[in-house]
Amino acid sequence: MNWNEKLETVKSVAITGHVRPDGDCIGSTLGFYNYILDNFPEIEVDLFLEQPGQEFSYLKNIEKVKTTLSEKQYDLFVVFDCGDEGRFEPFRGLLSKASHTICMDHHMANSGFADENYVVPDLSSTCELLYTSLTDSMISREVAECLYTGIICDTGIFKYQSTTSETMRIAGRLMDKGINHTKIIDDGFYTKTYHQNQIMGRAMLESVLFYGGKCIYSAASMEIMEFYGLDGKQMGGVIDQLRNTQGVEVAIFMYELKKGEYKVSMRAKDYIDVSRVCRFFGGGGHVKAAGCTMQGTVHDIVNNLGAQLEIQFKEHGVN
Ligand SMILES: [Mn+2]
Structure with a gap:
């Protein structure tokens, strides 16, 4: 996959990623947006996303993100970091309207909804995949900041099992572009507002x-x-x-979306496949990090998740 070849044939591009955009989603969409502005100034490009979090305000052109759909028709519509149409629902209209569609993603359960789908399941991040399809010499410091942000967010700062030596090599190349990696890691990953810290403390207390x-x-x-x-x-x-x-194999955190409906996030450490559990409940994700939306009380949801987890614990001979 070589993005330059694709971009040479189009006059207008629309970009989007998944709902509740995380660092990898923002990094890949905005990185690609900035790459086009830097190298293909004749292309009209728009980026559609739900409002990105304040913590990513250091990324160039983040204020250009459009949060509402336009009626415009585009030659090319690109979706990053998103496995199915339901996850970019607000901007789904672009899919049928655009002349051509491309999806670039690293989710195992990608449905292949686009005309061309570049999916490498369980690669560290969409930003890593995007890097390999861009031309290094055409990547500016600002694009490097976007891609680095995505990689650190999706790898838990080079910690998760999806991190490979190639991930580190690419991160090194991005550092060579002169990015302030210390600030990106602090701003993009660690820094929390006072209220975020308070709710974190409360969540731990009530766990x-x-x-x-x-x-x-x-x-x-x-x-x-x-x-x-x-x-x-x-x-x-x-x-x-x-x-x-300590001692935990699976962590579950859920927050209420509307009365009796929760967004559930799951993480596993070693041998449990949480994407299998989340897929069972209509969600998806990665082996060690996945999510779904579930109905009921917290108690009901934990019971339902627990029953699915128990199947896997038994498969591993753990009681
Ligand atoms: Mn991702």
Whole structure:
């Protein structure tokens, strides 16, 4: 896959990624957007996303992100970091209208909805895949900042199992572009607002161990999120802190989307495949990091997830 060849044949490009965009989604879409502006100034390019989080404000042109769909027709529509049409619902209209569509992604359950699908399941990040399809000498510092952001977010700063020596080599090439990697890691990953830290503390305080301490869950209701003035995309980091609990194989964090409906995030450490559990409940993701949306009380949801987890624990001879 060589993006330059594709871009040489089009006059207009629309870009999007998944709902509740995370660092990899923002990094890949905005990185590609900036790459086009830098190298193909004659192309008309628009980037459509739900409002990105404040923590990514250091990325160039993030204020250019369009949060509402336009009626324009584009030669090419590109979707990054997104496995199915339902996950870019607000901008789905672009799919049928555009002359040609391309998806670039690293989710195992990618449905192949685009005309061309470049999917490498369980690669560290969409940003890593995007890097390999761009021309290094045409990547500016600002594009490198976007791609590096995506890689650190999706690898938990080079920690998750999806991190390979190739991931590190690419990150090194991006560092050579002169990026401030220390600031990117602080701003894009670690820094939390006071209220985010408060809800993190509360989530830890209210967390519950189960399955003999091998699983842990915590939840945030709509009332709690409203009290702290936070929405779902500001809850990042809670699930990772839960996962850090000693002895825990699986961490679950859920926050209420609307009455009786929760966005569930799951992380596994070693042998459990949480994407299998999330797919069972209509979601998806990666082997060690996945999510789904579920109905019911927190208690019901944990019971339902627990039953699926138990199947896998038994397969591994763990009781
Ligand atoms: Mn990703």
